[in-house]
Amino acid sequence: MLKTFPTGGVHPPENKLTAGIPIEYLPVPEKVVIPMSQHIGAPANPLVAKGDNVKIGQLIAEGKGFVSANIHSPVSGKVSKIDTAADSSGLKQPAVFIDVEGDEWVEGIDRGKELVRDIKLSSEEIVKKCFESGIVGMGGATFPSHIKLNIPSGKKCDVLIINGVECEPYLTSDHRLMLEKGEEILVGVSILMKALKVEKAMIGIENNKPDAISHLTTLAASFAGISVHPLKVKYPQGAEKQLVKALVKREVPSGRLPIDVGTVVHNAGTAFAVYEAVQKNKPLIERVVTVSGKSLQKPGNYMVRIGTPLSWLLEAAGGIPADTGKIINGGPMMGKAVSNTDAPVVKGMSGIILIPASEAFREVISPCIRCAKCVSVCPLHLEPYLLMTLTEKGMFERAEAEKITDCMECGSCSYTCPAGRPLLDYIRLGKSTVIRLARQKVLK
Amino acid sequence: MSSTILTTIICLSLLAFLSAVILYFVAQKFKVYEDPRIDEVQALLPAANCGGCGFAGCRNLAEAIVNSDSFEGLNCPVGGAAVMEEIATILERTAPVSDPKVAVLKCKGSPEHRPRTSVYDGAADCRIVNSLYIGETDCSYGCLGYGDCVKACTFDAIHIDALTGLPLISDEKCTSCGACVRACPRNLIELRKKAKKDRKIYVACSNCDKGGPARKACRVACIGCGRCQKVCSFDAISIVNNLAYIDAAKCTFCRKCVGECPTNAIIEINFPPAKPKAKSEAEAVQA
Amino acid sequence: MLKVSPSPHIHGKESTRKLMLNVVIALIPALIVSVFYYGIGAIIVTAVSVLSCLLFEFLIQKYILRKPISITDGSALVTGILLAFNLPSNIPVHIIVIGSFVAIVIAKMTFGGLGNNPFNPALVGRVFMLISFPVHMTTWPVPKGLGTGYLDAVTGATPLAILKGGLARGQSMSEIVGQLPTPAQMFLGNIGGSMGEVAAIALLIGFVWLLYKKVITWHIPVSVIGSIAIFTGILWLVNPEKNADPLFHILAGGVLLGAIYMATDYVTSPMVPKAMLLYGCGIGIITVVIRVYGAYPEGVSFAILIMNAFVPLMNAYIKPKRFGEEVKHG
Structure with missing residues (x-):
């Protein structure tokens, strides 16, 4: 029996079209836009001014807030302006605009391809390096990694969990990274283990990536304490709480973090970024983005600099096909629809999926037949039908009592609803309202 | 046959009497005193339970009004001045002055x-x-x-x-x-404050972007150019965050700003047709 | 222009209509068996019931609710078939139409249509007919094969009626057993009874289909049948001369039809597995109480309707164990 979380979950068509396509390094565009908000906290403060010359890897913005991260220049050139730029949802965010000139790197960055296995830094230095290098969770949540490496006093971590699940359909960026940069990822995992002072790390990979599982299992033999675990193909296997449950059989309590059950979860892509930062002194300035879609000419996994416009990336993948109905930033289950293709690539962008118009539609909404399918697929054992009704009726206190804030927005309920009801749309609204009301209460 | 009917009537009557006695004592025992004026005030309120007063329903407003000494912060926007007047009469207070709004x-x-x-x-x-x-x-x-x-x-x-x-x-x-x-x-x-004949003049835009992006997104956006502010003789127009706002308390409905607005963001409603001259001017600006 | 919507951006392609059609497919074996035993009457009763259910739903939606017509969602079709399956195959047309009216108009549409009715429409229709037309509803045709005409069928009693009648006359089980059909006859449906409830084998084939297609879960059918088996089993062990054995109770009457198709009706059954088990056990126990101690020989319909009334209460108070609610690890 493969490991998995016990109840709930769905199995959408995998559509991993780009699983066999090696990572391709994309040329640098002429202009890049670096949003100051690429992490979940407050936007970073720009350190450069209009007209400044910047080098690749230079710190251009400083994360001041508690969950903010530093931002480095992914290109060399001149700052053309500091203004607002529309993100992929069309909303304006502060950003630094850079016109690319030349290819000058900040000194001290090791651009060599050879593997560096020896970890010279101490635990504290590693955490500091992660903070300085602006590393955030690469799976899409963009939670600054150095915070997860700082274990709060009174808590203990005994196992590091590496998320190589990639349960979203279409996405293959972590899969390719594990195949092509396996050793680097394992060194990255060892670094994280050293920072957390744990002896054990478990890498969870969904069973639809047998090549990555066997590759990493072979390599892991020479790394102490790291083991690779195949997991059942079931969405949302890659959700933090579900992954912890599947691998170490511990349930993260409602409203708490994995550290409360002695685990820390990091993404495989984050492990690679940590390797580059710690061993190669290279800050987070590029990432792998899966560009996929059924009618896309040249789908693939592209290594792109942060700040590259999506339109540039899509051009490299053969242009936007005429039948495109929807473009998604991230996977089709949890990703955000893109309304602005001039938006830049950001740290948390794992994929760009183009859905043809023939598939890009919502089902017609019909009355709830109370089939309880949403209840049976909810991995957090909530009652989505009830939460939607409570939100529609504005009964937020009751919704809070029914644990609406536990919802992680995986979308299994909306995916499975035979009546095509927009369950998650309303639950998300209810959840944000409940959180807002709770904050107002605290302020009062 | 008749005895059956008789027994039934007696039994049911006894039962009804007994229940009435129990209910009477229970009602006495659990009686909660309420100011009778609350009911009277509630009867005057529109019973829409819209929440416009800031309370959950009309009953709650009635309680708040009766339990308070003044009308401060307590007003039924639906019933308006007329209802507040009546409530004030019952409670022997003076009614607050409030402008009807829309x-x-x-x-x-x-x-x-x-x-x-x-x-x-x-x-x-x-x-x-x-x-x-x-x-x-x-x-x-x-x-x-x-x-x-x-x-x-x-x-x-x-x-x-x-x-x-x-x-x-x-x-x-x-x-x-x-x-x-x-x-x-x-x-x-x-x-906004209601004016006679339901006349209205206001900036029908909320876009706080600078002129360029605002205009690009919408042809009738307020671009914050300030021409209306300059033309206004009553100091009724202010511009904050690239957005003009007409203060209803100061506006005299002279309509100068309407013709001045280059994007037609200022709306006038329920006015007689403008004089030909003013109209042609507005059109020229628009063109 | 690009489309934008909140996630998820893909859908599982499951639909109300597909679920309903799967229920219809699951009911086909039972329909075939009943045509095989009762002839043309089975087809006429089913057709009249289905058509009148569809017609009533259409008329209400079009002329009273003035909502978009949704009779193609299949729910009225399922109600029609289930109502027919609860009737004898020789019942006159006008009674079927009245039953359909009660089922669709009173039990379903007055509450707001699909998804809002507290009671199973087909059962409300059936119970209304049972109380209003007791003679027609309890005059069961004896299975005579394909060639049987519609209204001229020879009538007989159901196994449960034979049992009840025998016990009422003071006969002991060993005396009654001779008059009862064998389990094999009951399994194949060669007995008197409502059209759809006679052949256990056909109903079980449908059950397997529904489970395979994941239309229903095992909880309700298994808990209904299980609780009936346990309850009647205890009674039988205590006094085998006064009580029939559990196998007889499960195969006779509407237990299988009720447990598999009626109690599992989405709208009127609970949402959480724990509550489903409680609901199923309730149906089982009430059924046996009515059969053994009540006036009617059969009690499945009443039992389901009674438990339907408790469903909102169960949904409000029986909650799934939330993820992370009980922490085992410190």
Whole structure:
């Protein structure tokens, strides 16, 4: 029996079209836009001014807030302006605009391809390096990694969990990274283990990536304490709480973090970024983005600099096909629809999926037949039908009592609803309202 | 036969009597004293339970009014001055002075003025669209058109106009309860002082962007140029964040600003047709 | 222009209509068996019931609710078939139409249509007919094969009626057993009874189909049948001369039809597995109480309707164990 979380979950068509396509390094565009908000906290403060010359890897913005991260220049050139730029949802965010000139790197960055296995830094230095290098969770949540490496006093971590699940359909960026940069990822995992002072790390990979599982299992033999675990193909296997449950059989309590059950979860892509930062002194300035879609000419996994416009990336993948109905930033289950293709690539962008118009539609909404399918697929054992009704009726206190804030927005309920009801749309609204009301209460 | 009927009648009567006695004593025992004036005040209120007063329902407002010494902060916007007057008579106080108001929408971005740039395809709820993205146009301030105000209105005063895709507020039905003001996630509805003949002049735009982007997103956006402010002789217009605002308390309905606005963002409603000269001027500016 | 919507952006392609059609497919074996035993009457009763259910739903939606017509969602079709399956195959047309009226108009549409009715429409219709037309509803045709005409069928009693009648006359089980059909006859449906409830084998084939297609879960059918088996089993062990054995109770009457198709009706059954088990056990126990101690020989319909009334209460108070609610690890 493969490991998995016990109840709930769905199995959408995998559509991993780009699983066999090696990572391709994309040329640098002429202009890049670096949003100051690429992490979940407050936007970073720009350190450069209009007209400044910047080098690749230079710190251009400083994360001041508690969950903010530093931002480095992914290109060399001149700052053309500091203004607002529309993100992929069309909303304006502060950003630094850079016109690319030349290819000058900040000194001290090791651009060599050879593997560096020896970890010279101490635990504290590693955490500091992660903070300085602006590393955030690469799976899409963009939670600054150095915070997860700082274990709060009174808590203990005994196992590091590496998320190589990639349960979203279409996405293959972590899969390719594990195949092509396996050793680097394992060194990255060892670094994280050293920072957390744990002896054990478990890498969870969904069973639809047998090549990555066997590759990493072979390599892991020479790394102490790291083991690779195949997991059942079931969405949302890659959700933090579900992954912890599947691998170490511990349930993260409602409203708490994995550290409360002695685990820390990091993404495989984050492990690679940590390797580059710690061993190669290279800050987070590029990432792998899966560009996929059924009618896309040249789908693939592209290594792109942060700040590259999506339109540039899509051009490299053969242009936007005429039948495109929807473009998604991230996977089709949890990703955000893109309304602005001039938006830049950001740290948390794992994929760009183009859905043809023939598939890009919502089902017609019909009355709830109370089939309880949403209840049976909810991995957090909530009652989505009830939460939607409570939100529609504005009964937020009751919704809070029914644990609406536990919802992680995986979308299994909306995916499975035979009546095509927009369950998650309303639950998300209810959840944000409940959180807002709770904050107002605290302020009062 | 007759004895059966008789027994039945006696039994039922006894049962009814017994129940009445029990109910009487129970009612006495559990009686809660309430100021009888609360009922009287409640009877005067419109019983719409709209929440416009800030309380959950009319009963709660009645309690608050009776239990308070003054009318401070307590007002039924639906019933208006007339109802407050009557309540004041019962309670032997003086009624507060409040101006009748009416809700207006500070956006006129119909599709012809504000081109669509994407198609929304999710649950029809403005709050959901607003938290998801910029909306179907390039204006991050304008009306989303999914009718949260329509759903919030208990007086059937708001309907979405099929042509413009914007809510139309009926002056006759609007009670200025403010439910729509609270429902709009983009804060586009304002309660403005009612003027004679339901005349209105206001800036029908909420776009705080600079002129260029605002105009690009919508042809009738306020670009914050300040021409209306300069032409106003009563100091009624202020410009904050690239957006003009006409203070209803100071506005004299002279209509100078309406013709001056280069984007037609200022609306005039229920006025007789403008003099030919003023009209041609406005057209020239628009062209 | 690009479309934008909140996630998820893909859908599982499951629909109300597909679920309903799967229920219809699951009911086909039972329909075939009943045509095989009762002839043309089975087809006429089913057709009249289905058509009148669809017609009533259409008329209400079009002229009273003025809502979009949704009779193609299959729910009225399922109600029609289930109602027919609860009737004898020789019942006159006008009674069927009245039953359909009660089922669709009173039990379903007055509450707001699909998804809002507290009671199973087909059962409300059936119970209304049972009380209003007791003679027609309890005059069961004896299975005579395909060639049987519609209204001229030879009538006989159901196994449960034979049992009840025998016990009422003071006969002991060993005396009654001779008059009862064998388990094999009951399994194949060669007995008197309502059209759809006679052949256990056909109903079980449908059950397997519903489970395979994941239309229903095992909880309700298994808990209904299980609780009936346990309860009647205890009674039988205590006094085998006064009580029939559990196998007889499960195969006779509407237990299988009720447990598999009627109690599992989405709208009127609980949402959470724990509550489903409680609901199923309730149905089982009430059924046996009515059969053994009540006036009617059969009690499945009443039992389901009674438990339907408790469903809102169960949905409000029986909650799934939330993820992370009980922490085992410190």
